[in-house]
Amino acid sequence: MKGQTGGDASAPAWSRRRLLGGIGAAAGMAAASIIPLTQIPVAESQGAAGQAPAKSGARQWAFVIDMRRCDGCLYCTKACQKEHFLPKDHEWIKVFEIKDRQGRKSYMPRLCMMCENPPCLKVCPTAATFKNPEGVVLVDQSKCIGCRMCMAACPYEARYFNYKDPIKPPSPFDNPMPEFPVPQQKGTVGKCILCVHNADKGKLPFCVDACTMDALYVVDLNSDVMTNGSGETYVFSKYIYDNDAYRYKEELNTSPRVWYVAGHGQALDF
């Protein structure tokens, strides 16, 4: 039959179609090789709690927020802004007031959810957003072009754009890097970094340290341990099971790494 040369042994070895196909494939490969493969972000660890770490000895950071304890004092927000030299409108940890049907208030702190499947990372055109081996989503502000696509993509509105000149820290020895982006860079996007710079020094994130209500816990999924600013320590998997912890907007398949424990009695109508 005409046009079916695929299995025909008598067809010339290099028909025009095959030649064109070959050229097309070569062009495709050439185009693909222009894009540095190392720039394509690879989710470093898709595994949840209990899986082998992506890197030997690496932690897998996560977070627990106990809304039964949060009283909306905003110490976490203030500590974060002070320590990272952030302006007032950059609330890397932001506390939302929720009212139930009886008008009773509860508070919901929101930080970066450190999604295992982060929408912000997928849409970043220059791979400035990446995930470190410990599962922390970070921004390399020296690569960010400021298109703000990630801000539109983040379902948690956890990203902040530096419209103005950033606040300068007093130290002249500042060395901004993704793990400690201080000072921020004007015209780029910043976000919660789960204070990975502190983790290496054995310190807690600033918000956890500042929380006088002990409502914030930092978690290592690998060792299955969680702890708060007062040193209360629990087995993470047992704690979230016993307290019916949930993840915010889990249905979006972002696999967030922040677990919430709902407050007492509220209708939680949100």
Place this chain on the structure above:
Amino acid sequence: MTASSMESGIREAAIRPVLRGGWRWWAIFALLTVIISVGGVAYAYQLKDGLAVTGLDQRTSWGFYISNLIFFMGISYGAAIASAVMRLTDVPWRRGLTRMLESIALAAALAGALFPVIDLGRPERGWYLFRYGQIGSPVVWDVIVVTNYLVALILFLYLPLIPDFAYCRDQLGDRLGRVRRVSYRALALGWSGQPGQRKVLRQGITVMSILIIPVAMAVPSVLAWLFSVTVRPGWNSTIFAPYFVLGAVFSGVAALVIIMAVIRKAYHLESIITEQHFRMLGYGLIALAGAYLYFMISEYVTEGYKMTGETGSQLELLMTGDLAWVFWLFVVGGVLLPMATIAIPLTRNILGITVASIAIVLGMFVKRFLIVVPGLAESVLPTDVLKAYEPTWVEVAITLAAAAAIPWLLMIFFRLFPVISIHEFEAAHPDGPPPSAVAGVTGGK
């Protein structure tokens, strides 16, 4: 009137603007240059102080610039697709319009393609899109399709221009400066009008007319995906790509009507561009408006029936909330009234159709704003606070500059090449004399 004398009339009318501008031309050109310069100053100010000079904030992080990108690019590929479809279907009345459509397409694309750069927080890092380009990002898809489109568009405009460049080379030689003489000679690519050349050119134009349709459609589709790959309410929609394509053609044809009306008067082309052209495009606009309404209704009915969470409150915001007056202004003023104006025989004339087209273009500008901003202005977190976004003078000045850049570019284009494709008129009279046989018909005043 013999065929050749009609042709020489067309040639004269089409070539006159190439030869001299006149004081009116210079006055309008100067005015547009001033508007563009003000936009340039505004952008310089933005470069200095950053995007803080805009009305954008942490909530509404995309505003006028992104909606302008959709609007201006929309006019561009709308015009390109309309021209390609007219060429392929070979409607007889298209001959006076295709050159104009293709020029509008290029001018609007050049104006629109600046907005992604203007919107960047770090424009000096724009080249990182190539250095670090991450193919999974819709922003990179955009860079690819827009670049591709611009190249295709230049070819699409250039191919039918070759015989006209040859005409300028042969007929205007002694009346032009050296630079233009040499340029026309180079751009004409040795065109002599032989049958072989004509055949190749005809084939080339046909191929480009077919190619430009998917290439142009890719742009609004990918622009639409900038929004619909996110989960923002109002953006999270499967209908967005065809919706944007249709909106583009709708606003592109309306823009053609406006520019056609201006050019007809300014360049004295009443005998070439007739009321018939306006009527035919008017019918097209009614069909496009109906199709756009159909898309809107099918989107809002299916979402409004469910009124799920964030999408529901987004619909309330548009239909009955703070932005309702803008939305209904668009529906009535930008779609229904223009449809009626063109449909009623009493107003179905050049003036009526032009006024309707102005309303459509303004309406589509508003609609683009209503797509971009409310999707961001309403938070998807447990807070009711709605942040109002208002553009600052910087954003307004840059927008006006881009709008002025389109007629400004067209004025330059039509000084460089004929506003009507002489070659296409000749094609209607294959027995007519070749360009070199008709000497000295240019008769500038």
